[in-house]
Amino acid sequence: MASIEFLFNGAPQQCHVTPDTSILTLLREHLGATGTKEGCASGDCGACTVAIGAIGSTPGYQSVNACITPAHQLQGKSLVTVEGLAVDGQLHPAQTAMIECHGSQCGFCTPGVVMSLFTLYESLAADTPPLTSQQLEATLGGNLCRCTGYRPIRGAALHMQQHGYKRPSRYHSYSASFSTESSAQPLAEAESFFIQPTSLADLTVARARFPNAYLVAGGTDLWLETTQRLKPLNQLIDVSRVEELLTIEAAELNSQAGWWVGAGVTYTQLAPFLKANFAAFAHLLDRLGSQQIRNRGTLGGNIANASPIGDTPPALLVLGAWVEIVSVNATRHLPLDSFFVDYKKTALGVDEVLSRIFIPRLPSSYKLHIWKLSKRREDDISAILGAFSYRVEDGRLHDVRMAFGGMAAIPKRALAAEKALDNQLITPESFRLAQAALRSEFSPMDDVRGSKNYRQQAAANLIERLYLTLSTPNQEVMLHAYAH
Numbered sequence: 213m214a215s216i217e218f219l220f221n222g223a224p225q226q227c228h229v230t231p232d233t234s235i236l237t238l239l240r241e242h243l244g245a246t247g248t249k250e251g252c253a254s255g256d257c258g259a260c261t262v263a264i265g266a267i268g269s270t271p272g273y274q275s276v277n278a279c280i281t282p283a284h285q286l287q288g289k290s291l292v293t294v295e296g297l298a299v300d301g302q303l304h305p306a307q308t309a310m311i312e313c314h315g316s317q318c319g320f321c322t323p324g325v326v327m328s329l330f331t332l333y334e335s336l337a338a339d340t341p342p343l344t345s346q347q348l349e350a351t352l353g354g355n356l357c358r359c360t361g362y363r364p365i366r367g368a369a370l371h372m373q374q375h376g377y378k379r380p381s382r383y384h385s386y387s388a389s390f391s392t393e394s395s396a397q398p399l400a401e402a403e404s405f406f407i408q409p410t411s412l413a414d415l416t417v418a419r420a421r422f423p424n425a426y427l428v429a430g431g432t433d434l435w436l437e438t439t440q441r442l443k444p445l446n447q448l449i450d451v452s453r454v455e456e457l458l459t460i461e462a463a464e465l466n467s468q469a470g471w472w473v474g475a476g477v478t479y480t481q482l483a484p485f486l487k488a489n490f491a492a493f494a495h496l497l498d499r500l501g502s503q504q505i506r507n508r509g510t511l512g513g514n515i516a517n518a519s520p521i522g523d524t525p526p527a528l529l530v531l532g533a534w535v536e537i538v539s540v541n542a543t544r545h546l547p548l549d550s551f552f553v554d555y556k557k558t559a560l561g562v563d564e565v566l567s568r569i570f571i572p573r574l575p576s577s578y579k580l581h582i583w584k585l586s587k588r589r590e591d592d593i594s595a596i597l598g599a600f601s602y603r604v605e606d607g608r609l610h611d612v613r614m615a616f617g618g619m620a621a622i623p624k625r626a627l628a629a630e631k632a633l634d635n636q637l638i639t640p641e642s643f644r645l646a647q648a649a650l651r652s653e654f655s656p657m658d659d660v661r662g663s664k665n666y667r668q669q670a671a672a673n674l675i676e677r678l679y680l681t682l683s684t685p686n687q688e689v690m691l692h693a694y695a696h
Contacts, residue, residue, distance in 0.1 A: 214406060218286040219267055220245075221296025229283050231406035232438050232445035236260050236278035238286075239293060247294040247323050248278055251356075253439040255280045255432055255505055256591060258355035261324035263292040263331050274480070274507040275331040277354075280435035281508065282428060284406040285452060294323040297330060305375035306330045309368040317359035325355045328503070329369055336373070343370055353590030354502020404446040412456040415565060416540045418449050423562040425449050429476055430508030432501070433517050451476055457512065457567060460485050465534060465545065470572040472536070475512020475565075482511055489573070492580045493527050499584050500524075502591040515548070516566045518556045518622065521661075525552070525623035526599040527582050529615035534570040539563045545570070552622035577603045578611070581681065583674050587661075594618055595662040598674040602633075604682070609633050609642075616671055618662070619654040628653040629675065643679040647672040 213228040220243065227242055239245040239262075251259035255277040264281075265273040267290050297304035306329035309315070316322040332343075332351045348369050357365065405425075409415040419427075425447035428434050437443040451457055457476030464470070471489075473482065479497055483506075486494035500523045501509060514524045515535065525548065533548045537560060548569075551559050560566065574580060581600045586592040596618035603610050612633045615625045628649035636642040656667040 214284065216284055216287045218288065219290040221292055222290075227283070230446075231282075231284065231404055231448045233283040234279055234435065234439070235262060235276075235281045235283050235286065235291070238283040239278060245293055245295050249320055249323055250279055251320070251324075253279045254436055255501075256354075256356070257321070258324040258328065258502065258504060259321050261327040261355065261504060263327055263334075265290045265292070273331045273334045275328050275351075275354075275504045276508055277432075277504045279439060280431050282406070282431055282435070282448070282450070284408070284448075285431075285450060287408065292327075292330070294326055297326070304330060304333075305372040306333055306368075308375055309372035310365070313364045313368040313371050315361065315364040315368040317357070317361045321355060321357045321359075325352070325357070325365055328352060328355050329372060332369065333372055340373070342373065349590060350498070350503055354504045356591075402447075406448045406450065408450040408453050410453050410455060412454055412538065412567060415449070415451060415454050415457075416538055416563075419565050420540045420563040422447060422449065427451055427516075427565065429510040429513045430478065430505075432505050432509040433513065433519075451512075451565070452510075463570070465570045465572075468532075468572045470570055472568045472570055473511055474568055475516070476510050477512075479506035479509050479511070490527075490531075490571075490580060492582045496523060496527060496582045496584060496597075499586075499589065505591070511569060512566050515551070515569065516558060516560065518552055518558050520555065520621055520623060521594045521597070521618045522623060523584065523594060523597055523617065526597050526615040526617045527580075528569065528571065529623060529625050530580070530599045530601040530613040531574065532572050532613075535566055536568040536570070537561075537564050538567045539565075543567075549625060552624075555621035574601070575603070577605075579603065581678060583677060585670055585674075593661065596656075596667050596670050596674075598671060600674075600678050604638070608635055608637055609682075610635060614675075616654070619656045619667060619671055624654075626650050626653060638679070638682050640679065643675055647675050650675060 213230055215226055215228050217226050227238060229238055236248060236250055239248050248262055249259040251257035260278040261275050262278045263273040264276055297307055306326050310326055328351055348366055407418055409418055426434060426445055428448050429451050438445050454476060457474040459474045460477060461472050463472045479500055483494060483497055486497055500506060511524060514522045528548050534545050535548055535551050537544050537546060546559060553559055578601055584597045585595045594617055596616060598616050600614045602612045612630045614630055615623060617623045629646045632646040632649040633642060650671055651668055656664050658664050
C-alpha cells in the first residue's frame with residue numbers, strides 16, 4: 213500500500229491505504245475520526261462533507277463528499293473535518309450558529325452541514341454583505357436533512373456572520389513542506405497502484421503502459437463503482453494534477469474563434485468563464501449536482517463518461533464543440549457529435565485520453581437556451597435536458613441546432629426537428645411540425661426517471677417552451693428559484 217502525507221486538522225499525517233480507499237474510509241477506519249458520517253455513499257446527501265484546501269496562508273477550502281473522493285488525492289493537501297473546527301475549546305462560528313439557531317435535530321446530517329457552512333465562512337471577507345438566498349442554495353443544496361430542518365439551518369448560515377472573521381491558521385499552516393506528488397510508483401507487473409502524473413506527456417505514457425487502469429479526476433461517478441457496486445478499483449491514474457488539463461485559453465480551431473477548456477477543469481472553475489460568455493450555460497451549471505459535486509466534477513469527466521443524461525454534452529453539441537484526443541504518438545481533433553459511439557462508449561482508443569474541449573464563440577446574433585427537467589431543483593439527475601441555439605432574421609429562424617440528453621443511448625442532436633424549424637417563420641404550425649419530427653426520430657427508454665411517453669412529451673414541451681420564449685421576448689419563460 214502506498215503512503216500519503218497531508219495535514220489532518222492542522223497536524224501532519226502519514227497513512228498507507230489502498231488505491232480505492234475513500235477519504236471517508238480513511239477517516240473512520242484508519243484515523244478513528246467518526247464525526248464524518250456515511251449517508252448515501254453516492255455523493256448525494258452531504259452527510260460526509262469535509263473541507264480540502266492547500267497548505268499555506270490562504271488555502272481556499274472547498275467542500276467535498278468524503279464518500280466518493282479518493283484518499284490518495286489528499287497528498288500535499290490540508291484536510292479539515294468537524295472534529296478539528298474548535299480551537300482551544302472555542303467553537304467555530306459555524307458550530308456556534310447551529311447551536312444558537314437550533315439547527316440540529318436527529319444530528320446525523322449535522323457534521324456535513326457544519327462543514328459546508330465552514331467552507332462558506334472561510335470564503336467570506338469581513339465586509340461581506342448579508343448572504344443571499346442564492347448563496348445559501350449553492351452552499352447547502354448538497355446537504356439533505358431528512359428531519360426537514362432547513363429553516364433553522366438556513367438561519368444558522370445567516371447568523372454565523374455575526375461571530376466575526378478571525379480564522380485560525382492551524383488548519384493549513386505547517387513549517388515542513390509536503391510533496392504534491394503521490395509516492396505510488398507502479399512496476400510493470402504491479403496489480404495495484406494509484407499514480408498522479410503532473411504533465412500530459414507523463415499521462416499518455418501511463419495510459420499506454422496501463423490501458424486497463426481507470427482514469428479518475430473528481431471521482432464523482434467512477435467512485436460509485438466501489439461504493440454502490442462493491443467493485444474494486446485497484447489500478448488508478450489520477451488526472452487531477454495534469455497541468456495541461458487545468459487551463460482555459462482563447463484560441464482558434466478550423467478558423468473558428470473560441471476557447472480550449474482543459475478536460476480536468478472542474479465545474480466550479482468553469483463557472484466564471486461560462487458566466488462571462490454563455491449565460492444560459494452558466495445557469496445550467498447551477499443546477500448540476502451540488503456545490504460538493506461542482507467542486508470535484510470535471511467537464512472532461514462529464515463528456516468521457518458518455519452518459520446519455522450527462523448535463524453538459526447537449527449544450528456543447530449545439531455550440532458545435534470539438535474534443536482533442538491525445539496519445540503518446542498522436543493528437544487528433546474530433547467534433548463532439550462523433551465522439552459518442554453508443555451507450556457509455558466513445559471514440560477513445562485504449563491508449564488515448566481526452567485532453568481538451570474546444571468551445572466556439574457564440575456570435576452576438578445567436579441565442580442559447582438550455583433547459584433541464586428533474587424532480588429536484590438542486591442536486592438531481594436529469595430526466596431530460598434540451599439545448600437550443602439559433603438566430604432570428606426577418607422573422608425567420610436560421611441555423612437552428614437542438615440537442616437532448618435522456619432521449620437516446622447517447623446525447624444527440626435532433627436533426628429532423630432542426631430541419632423542420634430552419635428558415636421557418638415563428639408560428640405555432642412550424643413548431644408543431646418540429647415536435648412531430650422530434651417524436652419520429654427519438655425513441656427513449658423507460659426507467660425510474662421517466663417513461664418513454666413522458667420523455668417524448670416533455671421534450672416536445674421544451675420545443676413549445678422555445679416557441680413561447682420567442683413569441684414573448686419581453687417575458688422570458690424561466691423558473692429561476694422556488695419560493696422559500
